[in-house]
Amino acid sequence: MENEPRGELVIRTIAMPRDTNPNGDIFGGWLMSQMDLGSGILASKRARARVVTVAMEGLSFLQPVEVGDTVACYAWVEKVGRTSMKIPVEVWVERFRQHGVPVLVTRGVFIYVAVDEAGRPIPVQREAP
Numbered sequence: 001m002e003n004e005p006r007g008e009l010v011i012r013t014i015a016m017p018r019d020t021n022p023n024g025d026i027f028g029g030w031l032m033s034q035m036d037l038g039s040g041i042l043a044s045k046r047a048r049a050r051v052v053t054v055a056m057e058g059l060s061f062l063q064p065v066e067v068g069d070t071v072a073c074y075a076w077v078e079k080v081g082r083t084s085m086k087i088p089v090e091v092w093v094e095r096f097r098q099h100g101v102p103v104l105v106t107r108g109v110f111i112y113v114a115v116d117e118a119g120r121p122i123p124v125q126r127e128a129p
């Protein structure tokens, strides 16, 4: 188990009561949405274009997220294809009132495609911005 995040901090927020499932834990869909938003920012920055999520792979919910946790998504561009980008995402939390002890709670890989105004795939430039 890793003990520190990899990649770039792409989004940071607080888990709120409205984001819970009927068990009182944070809803997995909310967490996926944060991962999608954060990695989408990175994908769009890398492609310098509009991007769409084409796939999510290997999503694992390793630990529950609780109300009040500080939720941070870290991501990096692992591979650039012709029009697609593979972006692993890790979610780390700091438990409510336990700042400074990050816990890895979720990981997954998001695949984005750069698209034009009509939503058609366009090449991602080779060089980094």
Ligand SMILES: CC(C)(COP(=O)(O)OP(=O)(O)OC[C@H]1O[C@@H](n2cnc3c(N)ncnc32)[C@H](O)[C@@H]1OP(=O)(O)O)[C@@H](O)C(=O)NCCC(=O)NCCS
Pocket (backbone or CB within 6 Å): 052, 053, 054, 055, 080, 081, 082, 083, 084, 085, 111, 113, 115, 119, 120, 121
């Ligand atoms: C993304 C989209 C534009 C791709 O269109 P397409 O006609 O399938 O385009 P292509 O077949 O040329 O694939 C484009 C790239 O995506 C990759 N790709 C397509 N489906 C994939 C999948 N399921 N998993 C991983 N990569 C995939 C292809 O390998 C290709 O990569 P490359 O250019 O780097 O080699 C189209 O599928 C789409 O609009 N999907 C909906 C996206 C969306 O609305 N997302 C939000 C969901 S709420």
